[in-house]
Amino acid sequence: MNKHIKNVAVIGSGIMGSGIACHFANIGVNVLLLDIVPRELNHAELAKGLTLKDKGVRNRLVNDSLAASLKAKPSPIYHQDFANRITTGNMEDDIAKVSKVDWIIEVVVERLDIKKQVFEKLEEHRTPGTLITSNTSGIPIHFMSEGRSDDFQKHFCGTHFFNPVRYLDLFEIIPGPKTLPEVLDFLNGYGEKFLGKTSVVSKDTPAFIGNRIGTFSIQSLFHTVKDMDMTVEEVDKLTGPVIGRPKSATFRTVDVVGLDTLVHVANGIHENCPDDERRDVFKLPGFIDTMMENKWYGSKTDQGFYKKVKDKEGNSEILGLDLDSMDYRPKKSTKFAVLEKTKTIDNVQDRFEVLVDDTGKAGKFYRRNFGALFAYSSNRIPEITDELYKIDDAMRAGFGWGHGPFQIWDAIGIEKGLKLIEDEDLEVAEWVNELKASGSDSFYSVKDGASYFYDIPSKSMKKVPGQDAFIILDNIRKSKEVFKNKGVVVEDLGDGILNVEFQSKMNTIGGDVLAGLNTAIDKAEKDFQGLVVGNQGANFSVGANIGMIFMMAVEQEYDELNRAIKMFQDTMMRMRYSSIPTVSAPHNMTLGGGCELSLHADKVVAAAETYIGLVEFGVGVIPGGGGSKEMAVRAQDTFRKGDVELNILQEYFLTIGMAKVSTSAYEAYDLGYLQHGKDIVVVNKDRQIATAKAHAKLMAEAGYTQPVKRTDIKVLGKQALGMFLVGTDSMEASKYISEHDRKIADKLAYVMAGGDLSEPTRVSEQYLLNLEREAFLSLCSEKKTLERIQHMLKTGKPLRN
Template sequence: MSNLNIRKVAVLGAGVMGAQIAAHLINARVPVLLFDLPAKEGPKNAIALKAIETLKKLSPAPFGVKDDAQYITPANYEDDIAKLAECDVVIEAIAERMDWKHDLYKKVAPHIGPNAIFATNTSGLSITELSQGFDEALRARFCGVHFFNPPRYMHLVELIPTTHTKPEILDQLESFLTSVVGKGVVRAKDTPNFIANRVGVFSILAVIAEAKKFGLRFDEVDDLTGARLGRAKSATFRTADVVGLDTMQHVIKTMQDNLKDDPFFAAYETPAVLAGLVAKGALGQKTGSGFYRKEGKAIKVLDANTGEYVDGGGKADELVGRILKRPPAERLKLLRETQHPQAQFLWSIFRDVFHYIGVHLASIADNARDVDLAIRWGFGWNEGPFEGWQAAGWKQVAEWVKEDIDAGKALSNAPLPAWVFEGQVAANGGVHGVEGSWSAAEARFVPRSNLPVYERQVFRAALSGETSARDPKTFGKTLFENEHLRAWVDDRAGEDDIVIVSYKSKMNTMGPGLLDSLVKAIDIAEDGYKGVVIWQPTSLKLGAPGGPFSAGANLEEAMPAFMMGGAKGIEPFVKKFQDTMLRVKYANVPVVAAVSGIALGGGCEIMLHSAKRVAHIESYVGLVEVGVGLVPAGGGLKEAALRAADAAQAVGAAPSDLLKFLQKSFENAAMAKVSGSALEARAMGYLKPSDTIVFNVFELLDTAKKEARALSAAGYRPPLRATQIPVAGRSAISTIKASLVNMRDGRFISDHDFLIASRIAEAVCGGDVEAGSLVDEAWLLTLERRAFVDLLGTQKTQERIMGMLQTGKPVRN
């Protein structure tokens, strides 16, 4: 396969999806031209320019760093159409109208380069029909590429070929989308709404139909169909409100218009309650009301019977809640046999989806794996529907579904296909097995894609039942393992030279036992390996990709020492934490932090002390100890002082100017700022320009190992211990405190906030010494440790800690 060298991408259409696709390409450092119609008034590029400005204000943020909006080049079809020839990929993302798309294609086709890939971002229109009118060469380079909204955060991209699309075009685009853009690619057949929306929207329609049948409230259904089922917290009706009820109606209409011969056609009728809300202009979150409406601080829910909004609070019955905690087979059996309407409802929605995917697998997807991954990545389910069916006992569940179909309880009378009950699937006990996943169209189990890009994924997204998948908790050779962490090596040929450390604590927090184990792993690495990578298997949990890397020090584990010895009793733990960070920094082999998700407090500090950082784009980094009334004490402030001294020395700044090199680090810690991305972590100074940012979380471990190996090959030596660090001293502390006084007196911060921020200033500026005084790391660490212990002895900090442990939320006192 030849490499696809993508120098520039054109996105046609500066609407919601087009602009956000452009933004995420910029995150990935891909130059983008964003096209739209020429404006009738003002600058010709006004439509694209306005879209770019709007991107800066959106939440969740489409850009990793807002200022990167400047890198999108606005364009219009009148003045700039010849620039399409410069682009290696052209993505059309205008409104879902076949006639509008065809009109645009006639305009742009002559200008698309002879080797460029042309793709349409559509959520359900026929790709083959869209390609009508192309010449043979362009048709061979045309396909569908369906991003999910919002494109930065949703892992799924569906890739849809026509019968004319060249296979190598799909392979090149899949490789680019996987590694550069960071997506999970599923290849879908050219059928209405493809895979994820086809199954996902049917699932929502089934929920609405069964909720009506069993007389359940919308908030009751959301409590039943969200986190309790391992699905998105927004569940069903809240998700519909967020997506937009008009959008939901449009997607349903696509199914009505294009699936008239479908045996489930009757189920595609627009629910009366949805049609009624859209008719009233109640379109969900964007209009302020839909299935839910906010009145003051109260969230009201629509009563389907009266059409009025009533107080929320509908919940799962305690009995049903207990059933949902049972193992899969027992759970489905109990739901089916329990007469409670909530239980009957849940069995019914499981049955409806199993029935649907069984009937439609052959027509919508190449194999069952693609259905499961599309639903997991596109709709945020922890397990796909085929996985759930197989885990609950394939044959028994199939018999139950058949009984309900025969009894007229299902949403269609279409029988399950024969392959469900006999042959290879029945013998295997389901659709996922050692040979791959079942393809109903080919009547065989098909293995995973072997594109070279997937060699970078040590652990690919695993499916339950797919017994050939590697388990990150057991794969490789374990060097040692205890309750705190596992130290191991990838024992494949040529991969066994790096020690990998994976934590096992809740939220990957670090207590005394884990710190001792980390030091032991470094000792082992120094004795015969090329480096250490700290990487957490939790990075691979998708749905939502990433993390946590580490939520910091384990306060709960330190509480017994506090109870016995008061604030002073904690000091040995803080000293151990600091010593461990220094052990990481001065190890004789490179320690590389492979960061994804949250890296907070001590999690940020271990990252700062590592030889190098490899961070997934969705990394949220910060020193947040202020939230529990403390200061960072694992060397984070010490590292800020060191970096400020280095930066000042690089430009020959005087000691009196040190404060301006410290200001950003002080504010980050004093305001507990957390980066909104790895790109922002770099702008905040938590990542260095030389650190690596990866876009696909599944490539994080492989990239980190390669970085450790490269450092070793270059003759890695740890930094020399700094013994003469110039600090900003008491004059800088006074300057900071003066601004803090104004904030306190203006009641922007509390008295206790003032105290904490003052102690941060003292630590980061080197204490009560003259500006330019030379200190060592031990001095700075002592300042951190002393401030930490002193604050821990105050009542208000103790209140903050207890509040955080009990509620998970910061207390402002």
């Protein structure tokens, strides 16, 4: 199907509808967002003398819903300007406009009768051939299309987004009885390529794939917590980051999503899956019934499994729910000895075996949890899907799990996983025994850089589809390794392009990383054509290794610290001035030194979810790896005839001084971290390394020329410095900043002004780098800076002193 999506209509403007509308606007699609007309006036409208015929009244529901969504934190939209791509209206006055769109998405209340009424209205105006889908989370697709025209049914299916739409990647596609195969293929590709999602074609079964497995997992924990006399805090400690899942873990996640939502899905599964061998798990335990009666739904009702209150001093305190007394009490701190053992195991997959081998309470919990999950997942094939990898994809993309059930099972080992199932008196699907009998010892394998899965019908390993557009570093790391040290792995991506993958804790940049980066540039200049700096970890880089800086500063090893900072600066300048093109591929947290590296690459291929910024003020220093210099350079490069140069320089100064971090890659353009016409954004993070490689190759083949070092940077000297110093003085006087804040800001001002030169002057980059390094070193000798660094190392939070 050769189809281009330029205009989309979203019917229903609730949390999901507005979220879907915002995400289509994120990718450049024009959106028509419609909802019902209010049946009565509100107090404000009555006071103004308005009537139900006024357009503002008729569009009130849709406008209020969209406005609330755009104010939400975290935001559903990459950039507030993108909201201009959304046009609002109502189902009576504007429904005829759906005749002009390419795709209609229904997101109304989860009631079959209402959905069928909406589809009947839409069919009156829909143009034949227009895609029409429902975002239902559980109503069977075949019920919704009954009575509709043949063309409607051929172009109709379910497209289930997960909330929040921008941040959760799962996009389930559920065919109806007559859905054309080419419609499914198109939506599958569109979801992955344009929406940046993990597309999964599911079967038309209750709760589909993600919610069926995810809800079982949560419900199973609900029963386990009582059986094992555990607290909500203990369960959340064991089901969070330690096993590669979100910090919100289990109970906090339920609070965020809403207990009422979870109960709705669980009840639906229990009612509509009479043959499910674990159907009783979906019965609600007593404490959930009590919470539902009390309307303790979570964040939406200000209390759920946790409750935020104010103490006598007005400080916020989080209380936890005691599941026995059903009273709130102070949160309990929890410790498990086995979790201490896993702290030194960076690779989450390597932790699973250690966790299930634990002889304490935690080990028993994991054995029960994983045994139940493995058995249930195996028995859902072929009911909810024919391919096991789709279950893993759905759990990673829809629930934020780092690893799906079969990936965890592989990490533990098939034999050990079967033992966990046996110990729980559960039955495994027969196909798992067939896999074992075939001689296979895993559900997945890697060959020639591609992932393969065990295909049940053929009883053989088959290539996971859709990988051709991806480069998966985990799959090529061993076979394509060119160089490795403690900080990096350098891989050959093919076609003359190398990749530098950081391997340090949280991808911090220290001596090993800098040495590895220089070695990679050496190798690329000698034997290759280009260099990508990218990884597929949780974050691109949280910045320089401040622990190393702290130790050298405390020991007053200032010469050594000076050499370390100069090495950082020189390495960034090599990124800028090497003889081969360099491309940075940042994603998620790209802070401090990670930001500086991207600032110095020839091109940035950023994931849409990139939170980039120079945050060094938080630890009492200025950016010292070329960041302060670079922002001064970028400020002067934006000067145009007639500009007020001081205002532009001040804007860049405040970006650093206020430690501004973009909330998306698109916002990074506003802050000057990304540059229009040079840097690009990719919505699907899985495509990022492949896209970065393609751009490095393109630059090389187009005849890349090594840049000439710049000596033409205009600095404003005393003219700018005086303005900055007056500003910092007044901010300190008004108690907006502390004395030490002012000291840091004055140091930055000196660098970005180019010193106290008597008049605007042209200088070199090295001149500014020297000023930057001197300022950085002088701040490292300050007691208050050391206090800030130490506090950050201990707590992970900035100190204002």
